Amino acid sequence: MNDEICVDVRDLGQRFGTMPFLWRHVTFSVRRGQTIALCGRSGCGKSTLLSIVAGWFSPTEGEVRRPDKARVSWVFQNPYGAVYRTVLDIAAYPLITRGWRRAEADAEALRVLAEFGLDELRDRLFAELSGGEAQRLMLVRAINSKPDILLVDEPTAQLDSKTALVVDDKLVALAGRGAAVLIATHDRRTRESCDRVIDLDTYSVEEGGGDEAT
Numbered sequence: 361m362n363d364e365i366c367v368d369v370r371d372l373g374q375r376f377g378t379m380p381f382l383w384r385h386v387t388f389s390v391r392r393g394q395t396i397a398l399c400g401r402s403g404c405g406k407s408t409l410l411s412i413v414a415g416w417f418s419p420t421e422g423e424v425r426r427p428d429k430a431r432v433s434w435v436f437q438n439p440y441g442a443v444y445r446t447v448l449d450i451a452a453y454p455l456i457t458r459g460w461r462r463a464e465a466d467a468e469a470l471r472v473l474a475e476f477g478l479d480e481l482r483d484r485l486f487a488e489l490s491g492g493e494a495q496r497l498m499l500v501r502a503i504n505s506k507p508d509i510l511l512v513d514e515p516t517a518q519l520d521s522k523t524a525l526v527v528d529d530k531l532v533a534l535a536g537r538g539a540a541v542l543i544a545t546h547d548r549r550t551r552e553s554c555d556r557v558i559d560l561d562t563y564s565v566e567e568g569g570g571d572e573a574t
């Protein structure tokens with residue numbers, strides 16, 4: 361696995377209208393294999409930064425560089441769409457779009473669903489899932505799209521602590537398979553599982569996860 365830079369954030373600043381800047385001069389890069397936690401109080405702009413990295417809108421200042429053809433996948437707090445499709449359909453879909461045959465895609469999707477404790481829900485409609493189940497399903501879908509860059513917003517917010525640990529482990533494992541992973545989180549354990557913590561409140565960077573950056 362190479363350690364190519366997948367996300368290169370240079371001197372980023374964001375404000376909405378005449379509001380004060382959420383943050384300015386934010387600079388960091390994420391290599392394949394790295395996990396980064398974005399932290400800070402509610403409203404400090406974690407989701408906004410993820411959206412800019414995803415390319416959904418241009419920042420007020422600075423730029424985000426990504427390698428050409430990098431595959432970006434995201435798991436956001438409120439997953440829209442797919443409400444009347446089944447769990448298995450949603451999990452298998454990214455494999456089918458990558459050229460897998462239906463039966464093989466279903467088998468692989470079921471395998472990953474089982475890792476997240478969701479295989480018994482295979483025939484449920486998305487609309488019938490709890491918040492935590494829906495969040496985990498969107499994570500399975502993102503993993504099955506084999507992203508170079510995975511952006512995740514509050515992956516453990518709606519989960520019990522045991523399930524949250526499983527999700528933290530999966531995110532680290534995905535990075536281990538060569539993805540650059542950025543996670544917006546309030547969860548101390550998620551933060552501790554990451555290689556680096558970026559605190560958007562104070563805008564500071566801490567290597568090695570763990571203690572709160574001050």
Ligand SMILES: Nc1ncnc2c1ncn2[C@@H]1O[C@H](COP(=O)(O)OP(=O)(O)OP(=O)(O)O)[C@@H](O)[C@H]1O
Nearest residue numbers: 376377382400401402403404405406407408409544
């Ligand atoms: N398109 C927009 N127009 C105006 N204001 C916005 C827009 N998007 C976000 N904001 C504001 O920018 C601030 C940062 O929002 P954001 O959702 O990024 O915060 P967050 O750190 O992810 O919060 P939380 O931890 O509660 O999810 C908030 O005050 C929000 O209301």
